[in-house]
């Protein structure tokens with residue numbers, strides 16, 4: 001009787017372990033797929049061009065970004081705060 005109980009316990013343990021392994025494998029596989037998708041650059045909306053905010057580093061839609069011109073280059077910003085922070089910074093040792 002005791003050994004039968006032990007067997008049932010073992011079977012349950014086996015099922016639990018199997019479920020755990022399957023879950024881990026699934027998590028690993030979906031993680032791989034998601035990781036591959038995440039590594040691809042974000043696809044912008046049709047016709048939109050993404051530009052990088054030099055202050056916070058986020059990518060913004062060029063047509064909707066705030067801009068500031070410095071040294072002949074137009075910089076794009078995600079927000080007024082980033083734009084203000086950029087303008088408050090001194091230009092990097094570039095004199096023309």
Ligand SMILES: [Zn+2]
Nearest residue numbers: 053056078082
């Ligand atoms: Zn920003």
